[in-house]
Amino acid sequence: MKRIYLQKAKTQIARPNTIRDINKQIVLNYVRDRSPISRAEIARETALQRSTVSAIVDDLQEAGLIEDIGTGDSTGGRKPTLLRLKTGSPIAIGVDVTPQKTTVAIADLAGQVLEKETFPTSANMAFMTGQIIEKIRELAAKHPESDFEVGISVPGIADQTLGKVLYIPYFNWRDWNIAAQITEVTGFPATIENDANAIALAELWFGHDKIRKTRNFITVLVGEGIGTGIIFDGQIYRGEKGAAGEFGHMIVGVDAPVQCSCGSRDCWEAHASEKAIIRRYQKLLEDENLTQQAVDIKHLVTLAKNGETQAVRALRETARFLGIGISNLIVGLSPQAVIVSGIIVEAWDIIADELYSIAERSVRGGLPKTSIIASSLGDSPTLIGSLSLVLAKKFASAS
Numbered sequence: 001m002k003r004i005y006l007q008k009a010k011t012q013i014a015r016p017n018t019i020r021d022i023n024k025q026i027v028l029n030y031v032r033d034r035s036p037i038s039r040a041e042i043a044r045e046t047a048l049q050r051s052t053v054s055a056i057v058d059d060l061q062e063a064g065l066i067e068d069i070g071t072g073d074s075t076g077g078r079k080p081t082l083l084r085l086k087t088g089s090p091i092a093i094g095v096d097v098t099p100q101k102t103t104v105a106i107a108d109l110a111g112q113v114l115e116k117e118t119f120p121t122s123a124n125m126a127f128m129t130g131q132i133i134e135k136i137r138e139l140a141a142k143h144p145e146s147d148f149e150v151g152i153s154v155p156g157i158a159d160q161t162l163g164k165v166l167y168i169p170y171f172n173w174r175d176w177n178i179a180a181q182i183t184e185v186t187g188f189p190a191t192i193e194n195d196a197n198a199i200a201l202a203e204l205w206f207g208h209d210k211i212r213k214t215r216n217f218i219t220v221l222v223g224e225g226i227g228t229g230i231i232f233d234g235q236i237y238r239g240e241k242g243a244a245g246e247f248g249h250m251i252v253g254v255d256a257p258v259q260c261s262c263g264s265r266d267c268w269e270a271h272a273s274e275k276a277i278i279r280r281y282q283k284l285l286e287d288e289n290l291t292q293q294a295v296d297i298k299h300l301v302t303l304a305k306n307g308e309t310q311a312v313r314a315l316r317e318t319a320r321f322l323g324i325g326i327s328n329l330i331v332g333l334s335p336q337a338v339i340v341s342g343i344i345v346e347a348w349d350i351i352a353d354e355l356y357s358i359a360e361r362s363v364r365g366g367l368p369k370t371s372i373i374a375s376s377l378g379d380s381p382t383l384i385g386s387l388s389l390v391l392a393k394k395f396a397s398a399s
Contacts, residue, residue: 020056021397023048027056029395031066031083033212038080057083064089065109065394085109090143091394093188094386095132095152097121098195099170099224102128103380104135106143107387109394111206115139116383123171129178133185140186150182150190151389153198153382155225159242165192166241169261170224191389196221196245197236198385199377200229203339205392206384208376211337218335220326221381222342225261226269228329248273252324257283271321274343281314301347312350319351323358330359330370341375348374 023046030042043053060066067086071079090106098121105116117135122128140148154176156168165176179190193201200219203211211217215234221227226248230237238244248269249262256270257279270276274297281300285292288310295303304311326338338359344351355372377384 023052024056024059025396027053028060028065031060032085032395035084036069036082038082040080087112088114090114090146091148092387092390093136093139093148093150094383094390095136095150096380096383096386097128097152097154098382099155102132103383104132104139105383105387106139107391109391111384111387111391113383113387115142125171125173125176129181132178133182136182136186136188140188148188149390149393150188151198151386152179152182152190152192153195153386153389154192155195155223155227157241157243158192158194160191160193160238163190163192191393193385193389194227194229194242194245195382195385196227196229197238198229198389199341199375199381200231200236201392202377202381202385202388203375204231204234205388205395206377207339208373211339211373214336216335217337217339218329218333219339219341219375220322220329222272222322222340222344223274225273226325230333247325247329250325250328252321252328268321268325272318272325276321277314277318277344280317281310284310284313297343301343304347304350315344315347315350316354319354320358322351323355326355326372327359327361335370337371337373339373339375341377341381343379345374346379
């Protein structure tokens, strides 16, 4: 679903020979991006007739998408009624499948998570199907008045046309038709997407203000592997069968500290993923004859932020390889921005200089500089991504 850009709204306004739904999308997105806002302000900004705006607002209120929040200051006449998105009412269910854990959550139209349940991810595909459907039914049963849709984020290749997962390398799952099974059992429409693509969609609709106005950018998810999502002209580029963006397997070096999921030690994933960070840290402890301790990425990042030498070195070395990969993306695709997400961004002050210095080498004479930005989606970007699969459709269709 393509992002609507308000700065171009006047050229998008529907005329008699187009459709009313375009105007509904624009009004809803004005309320979303600029609330609190009045009907008069929307009419003035878009050049729509006041009567048209009022009729659309009535429709959107009836659909439960926007609400009145009181009156604003008068500019000479009657005080205007201010509008905002309707929040607090569950409208979307997100299913975030990662190699370690799976989260099922409900959220309102603004993307606020209202309730969630997390459980370990099993390698048994049939078992996981049952677990996910059970959790969806339990959460939905608490809100029988809500008309839910479901978004599913997975660490693998998903074909939206077929509505199923083609391949998840961590478990060697193939042809997982989880979306169809959710719809069959619950009656809720379900959409499935690769996790990095889902994050890209979330950045487009819920990320930094700057990114929400950017038409071409790439997201880089640093997790168990490396995932990339590509936004071209305000929409996800998926390629054939949803397989675009598999840059985690491009060669960025040799003799990585861990194997890639494909078995190679040359891939970007093997050099710059969370498992690579952890292995580098363990190796530094071994080299200094320090006692080994069990550590996950969250723990390691906290150690680095507190100044532990080995943790800082492990992150900086990983940032060098992360920067090499980002440099290749900049050279090949020339995006306006690259957004890095994952727990690693909590140590942005530690890794940013390394990323910037390497990426600067990618700038070609006369071309604008690509911004490298830490994601603002928090420590659960793939969950926000799964919810965005539903919410973006609401904003793109205004229904």
